[in-house]
Amino acid sequence: MKVIIAGCGIAGPVLALLLKQKGYEPVIYERGQRTPEGAGLSLMLQLNGLRILSLIPGLVEQLPGKSIDEASVYSVVPSDERILGQSGHPGALRHEYGYGLFGLRRPSFLALLTDTAIAQGIEVHFDSQVLDIEPGKGSVGVRLHNGETARASFVVGADGLHSNVRVALFGKQSATFTGLTQVGGITQNAFMDRKPTMFNFYGENMHLITYPVSDTTYSWAITRRESEAKETWRAMDTVEQDAVRSGPFSTLPFGAGYLVRNAEKITKYGLYDRPELKSWHKGRVVLIGDAAHPTSPHLGQGANQAFEDAYHLVRLLVQHHPSTESDLSDETLSAIFTKFEARRVERTAAMVQGARRMGEMRVVEGVEKARARNDAVQAKWAVEGAVLAESKQMLDFKWEGWGREV
Template identity: 70%
Template sequence: MPTKVIVVGCGIAGPVLALLLKQKSYEPVIYERGKRSPEAGLSLMLQLNGLRVLSLIPGLVEQLPGMAVDQAMHYSIVQSDERVLGQSGFPGALRREYGHDMFGVQRPAFLALLSDTALAQGIPIHFECQVVGVEQEDGFARVLLNNGETDTASLVVGCDGLHSNVRTSLFGKENASFTGLTQTGGITASAFPDHKPTIFNFYGDGLHVIAYPISEKSYSWALTQREPETKETWRAMDAAAQDAVRNGPFSHLPFGVDCLMENAERITKFGLYDRPELKSWHKGRVVLIGDAAHPTSPHLGQGANQAFEDVYHLIRLLLEHHPAPNSEPSAAELSTVFTEFEAERMERTATLVRGARQAGEMRVVQGAENARARNDAVCEMWADEGAALQKARDMLQTEWVGWGA
């Protein structure tokens, strides 16, 4: 019998993990707390490290619901310092060098594609079936479900995101700390019609706006600012609150930001929170990956892409230390896999989590003098095209060894 693996979560990492486990003759089964057709969230940027993992699933990359980016543009929208800060063709250069794009995708459509692909491959997905706890005995792990039922497998992988019940079961309840930053985001049709597909960064006084295409006609955008604490949810604001964004002070910002705000559809708002950094991601036969293990703020666009790197290295190590997926892995084998997985991934993800936090702090500095100094630093950063490209390479590269290298 194939080795059974319970995958908790059918968001970003879960179905990709399940598809690649199935490809290697494991027997994955997914439990997902939400519905089959999620509506929460707006978009994400798939980068070359994440796309490299997705390309291991035949035909998936060709179906991605989104748009490739050709260039990056940076503007100051500080009232006393409006100017172009930089322009770079590094997304196109990365495509030519590595064969993968920077690719903006609409999040709900992407999640639907992943779950539909998993179902088409015969992977069971139990929607609206929440894992509320995990227990372990010799030789297996058991998940406890919100309907009172249980299920067992040789190992359990927690891919259940920021509010991970698997993480809580392993390491206890933790307090998330508000960073002082909120994000307001939306999708706008017919934005920037005179530009080729571009990722835009707009730097203001106490705020930052990022925008990138997710189709030939639509841009997704997010505005980060310092505000009082806001709940951590990705659902749309009520109609009155959305209208307040469309017609408020941000609707007068230059360089096309005004059009993003005025014409936006389905505006969301949420707070950005930090979680404590874990010293281990596993106990016994249970391991965490993605945001369940190392949640990150969105300022480097690496959350989903790091989850995909986790998937790659976890499966690579399973194949290395348990090459017979038709037999049950021993506790010692799994301990070796999970320990080496943490050694491979913890430092890299921690560095990117810290880098994302620092990027957020830099982007939303307050006060005209501080904002102008930040703008000068951005100009200097993007003045050297070669250095900018190397910085992107350094962030996006990981060790590709063994399976799939």
């Protein structure tokens, strides 16, 4: 049974690999090249995402990144420099569940997912943008940018924030600038005297997060409230990068300034979101990942929630249509998509809203407000086990059937 997936980013290949396991024949159409410019800096895989990736044999063992053992939080407000908290909760999660937090370079991860999909016999067509949907009875078509049409039993839009599939289903909805921008980079030989640690540095109108993506490399991003910037991950020009390396962030204490001064490549991008959708499907087409529920990065759950989407969609397909040898009726597929939304819309909406709140909390203007925020952060981290308990609750993910005992 052929399934068309629009998008070969984070969500598309994982969905394709899970579908392939269950007897489907996924075909991926990707608008960009195999090694796209502006693939981003890094991402953090978390407990829920890693557990789903473990369903793909051998994938987790090949992940090109670094497990995180500790988390530390500092204030870098000039009149209020102090440590706000430390915790071993990333290591505790890994000890209890087998998976914790794992940082990795985004381009390397994308390449691994694509290579794994192709090695499993999944067709991946690059430079093949899906422009529109052509509905039909018993099947559905997609119109590609070269004028050709491809048909399948159903279509999954996994084509990200700027999803053409979403536009085809629900019309054009402009992305909304959140008022926050990020500047980020990759730095070698940072924090070599520490265990692999995720650091949060809270300043006045700025927040810096950093975590390891290899034995010797840290990725970092600074969030600020400022005028609008484009949503792109392409590197700044040389003059702009040098200005950041020598600018005010280069003098931040506790090792944060070292990251900025010694960054290999620096990018800048705006943070955007879109109106929340109450339904993710129409006819034989459904959305997953950022196409359905784009989120700001402040909880680090974008990719991980996309993996949850993929897991539940495939689980429900197998549960309600166990044989791929027989056709999927319109009624059965509609019931599957409806149950999928019922399982996912509320959880992803909570994650999106939580990420927005986290961004607002992290980036406050004015020294007094920054100090008050620091006090609140320190109080939370002072309660032993509070951060670990919060992580467990946020990352709660239960197997609901995959033909295996867990």
